[in-house]
Every structure is written in C-alpha cells, then in structure tokens.
Amino acid sequence: MAELDFKRHRRLRRTESMRALVRETHLRKDDLIFPIFVVEGEGVKNEVASMPGVYQVSLDYLTEEMNELTRVGVRSVIVFGVPNEKDEVGSQAYHEEGIVQRSIRLIKEEVPSLTVIADTCLCQYTDHGHCGIVREGDIDNDESLQYITRTAVTQAEAGADIIAPSNMMDGFVTAIRKGLDEAGYSQIPIMSYAVKYASSFYGPFRDAAHSSPQFGDRRAYQMDPSNRLEAIREAESDVEEGADFLIVKPALAYLDIMREVKDRFNLPLVAYNVSGEYSMIKAAARNGWVNEQEIVLEKLTAMKRAGADLIVTYFAKDAAKWLDE
Ligand code: PBG
Secondary structure (H helix, E strand, C coil): CCCCCCCCHHHHHCCHHHHHHCCCCCCCHHHEEEEEEEECCCCCEEECCCCCCCEEEEHHHHHHHHHHHHHHCCCEEEEEEECCCCECCCHHHCCCCCHHHHHHHHHHHHCCCCEEEEEECCCCCECCCCCCEEECCEEEHHHHHHHHHHHHHHHHHHCCCEEEECCCCCCHHHHHHHHHHHCCCCCCCEEEEEEEECCHHHHHHHHHHCCCCCCCCCCCCCECCCCCHHHHHHHHHHHHHCCCEEEEECCHHHHHHHHHHHHHCCCCEEEEECHHHHHHHHHHHHCCCCCHHHHHHHHHHHHHHCCCCEEEECCHHHHHHHHHC
C-alpha cells in the first residue's frame, strides 16, 4: 500500500480532541435570539398547537419567562404582540399602551440585562392580516411607511434596544431611520428583515400570532423563493438606507442566500430559523424519527457555517441548555 498516492484527511478526525482542534464553526449562546409571543389578558400560558413547547404568554407570565431565558444564558429576545383588537390600520401596533409596548417596558424594568428586539409589522394588528395599509384591495406602500414608522418610534419610546422591521414595504429602513432620529433615537439600531421570502414555512407562526392574511397572500411584498439576484438588490438597498443588521428568512432552505449576503455586505447577518422549520423537527422528534438535540445543534451550526452571525430560533432555550452539556 505504501506506493499509493493520496491525501489522508482522516488524520484530523481521529479523536474528539483532534476534531475540536480543527473545528471551524462554533455555536455560542450569545448567537441566539429567542422569540416570544405576548397576548392580552391575565394568567394565559397557551401552548401553540402547531408549535409544541412554544407558548403565548400574558404579561404576568412574561417576567418568569424572561428570567428563565437569562438563567439558561440567552441574552436577547424578539417580542411579537398578539392584540385583542384589530382594525383596518393596525392601530394597536403603535398604541403607547399596545401589547408590545407594555411588554417591552416590563422586560426593561424587570430584566434589564436582556436585549429587547421589537418586531415591527402590522399584520398581527390589521383586521385584513396584511403587513401594510390596504386601499382598494391593494397595499399602499408609502402610506404603510407612516404607520410602520409610528410603530417603530413607540417601540423605541417603550425601551426597545433594536427595531426589527419585517413588513417588506419598500423604503422602510429610510422611513424608520428618519423617524427614530427625529424622535431622538439615533442610537437605536435597525435589524432589517432585508431578505424575506413569501414562504410556506411561516404557517405555524400565523397560528401563534393570528396573522394570516384574510384575502390573497403576501407575494406582492415578500420575495419569490426562486430568486437570488433579487435578494442581493434587497440587501443592497437596506444597507444604503442605513440598516445595522440584515436578516435572511427563512433559514434552512436559504443557506445559499445567507452565504452570498454575508460575503457581499459587511454587516452582522441574522438567520431567522422560522416556525415551520421548528415544527417539522418537533414532529419528527416526537415520532422518534430523529434525535432532536443532535439535529437542532447540527442545523444551527449549519446556519453559522453559511455565514449567519446570529440566529433567531424557537430552540434558543433548549440549544443554550444543550451547549452546557
Ligand atoms: C410578521 C412576521 C412573520 C414572521 C415573523 N414576522 C410572518 C409572516 O410574514 O407571515 C414569521 C416567523 C416564523 O414563521 O417563525 N410579518
């Protein structure tokens, strides 16, 4: 055999300590952002049917939830509100006493060490379930920007550390940046859902947040899954408009896009590991078809390998615990 000429890659895989020595990608607790759904009312802790282990909680349970997060070592949370009242223009989204504004104030008071990210969108708050203002059956982009900006400013007033607009209207970064600056929040960064596809992987989220469109779909504002070059244009304009972070969403089916965005733009990149990606693993794990812990850590690591610096994931608490083992 000595005369054969080939490379011995297995030399670096012989032992666990050798493998650790050459490991290229590391998942850290500080990479993780936990999404939380806050509902109105008292004493509510509802498990979302399509997302086992994910709960909608009322404000009186929120502190407990946040303390648990910090206990396992996760330090960032993204807040989604589920309001009781919806109307045509989503007024609960920008109400000073809206569910998200109250949640943010409470978290900043009770658990100030957490970084609180506000998701800025109208779809949970509009009776038609679209992410913008509907006029004559169409979404009015520029009018929507006014409402979205108001929402961002009230979230900053409530104490949000980061504003994360997910509505996919054109110009939202420019509009929100201007609004925040004029209101005295020039220090608050924008984490833009820059590349957000019109995806079937959001199904379970819409159960959790009661945000399904009541007519039509989101394909006139969210991106076509077939497109790659368009993702670069979307990211490019958000960078020009002053975004501080870029999100690619969903994550698993879009790792190629993540890599490309990371290579082209010098901003922290966030992967959104969405609800459908969570539910599929949960379902398979419950059937004993996959090893949940291994598969979750593998896929989160894959997102980092694809270029993500941070990951929004419903598995954040579990992953943090597993990282300690
Ligand atoms: C709101 C929003 C959605 C998600 C995050 N923000 C839903 C949507 O666009 O329909 C999806 C998150 C998930 O599926 O986990 N616009």
